[in-house]
Amino acid sequence: MRWSDIVEFVPILLQGAGMSIFITVSCLILSTALGLVWALLKMSRHAPLRRAATTLINVVRGLPMLVLLFYIYFVLPSIHIQLSALQASIVGLAFGYSTYVAEIIRSGIESVDQGQYEAAQSIGMGRIKTMTRVILPQAVKVALPPYSNTLVSMLKDSSLASTITVSEMTRQGTLIAAATFQNLTVYTLVAIGYLAMSLPMMSVTRALERRFGKHTVK
Template sequence: MNAFLQHARDFLPILLQGAVVTVQVTVLSFLLSTVLGLGLALMKRSSHRGIAWTGSSVVNVIRGLPIIVQLFYIYFVLPDLGIQLSAFQAGVIGLGIAYSAYQAENFRAGIEAVDPGQREAAEAMGMRPAMVMRRVVLPQAFRIALPPYGNTLVMMLKDSSLVSTITVAEMTRAGQLIASSTFQNMTVYTLVALLYLAMSLPLVWGLRRLEARLGLGRRHA
């Protein structure tokens, strides 16, 4: 135990630096996936068949590719096409694109769950379709989609470890480097696991409290 605590004191500063990068990757990727996902959801809901088909096709392609393959493609293939990105940029973009497909389904389900009568009433008052979507439908859709939206954030926090495969210096990558140089595998990866729990469990608790305040039901596994 004493040896574990001593190693923990030595390793924690480095792992905490990696944890900061993990949070940065998660937050930026989550924001990107939200914007892209909302755009894809609106495309899938479009009355124009070509736009709806394009949105559905993009979502299916993204969902059909492993996240790690998307990261590799962005980081290793795009430079051959003249697009140079840092490992951090590639990680954020890759994770954001990968999760945009799941965000699109979250938002689509939320939009479809809004009572059609409210949309019809707004249109009867003379509101244009774009304004109806912005002022009537989307605010309610976001509220309805909050439980899966929050789940996506937690999943993204954990999957941010995948960006270590393209050398982003996040927490898992920091742990790998420490373990390879010290051979203290049990200590290092125990600390990494505890730090992930320290970030994800309060996040889950906060999301559940928010859902409870908004009166949203949720199934617990």
């Protein structure tokens, strides 16, 4: 491992790290929105909606993330839905992780005491207002530790985007290694890069667990 190699490789890998962060943040936003929808559908009063949401969650969680990415990138064009590699990676990862986020949100909502619903309704709050003003703020405290842990997983799984040619950090490392044969140097730098991004988030997760207590998804 030579210092000159490190100096040459790091700027390229940093560009890839920026793409990894972009994919992770985009996935986080989209998966949270979708996860909230799936969670509310799974808790719906209407049995068909509950069954549909439960089936969707179980099916998607039973598939590897890599298969979801391949399906969206390679199969959807056959039915005239064309996405770029970056778009497919974000949509695929977000769709997959939305099912995990849904269970985290559902667990948080169900952890709120039933008396909170009854108290809110007794002062004239409707179902939507009760959910947004009373239930969700309390559910967030329960959901934060596992939610932040999921964010770490999203960051690590952003490396899967390299399989469909997205130039994130793993892809950039692979290209450098193929061109220079400096496998030890390149992949050590890639590993250090992921650790530099994930370890602070893991520290935040531990802090949240200490603050709010450890909760498991049902």
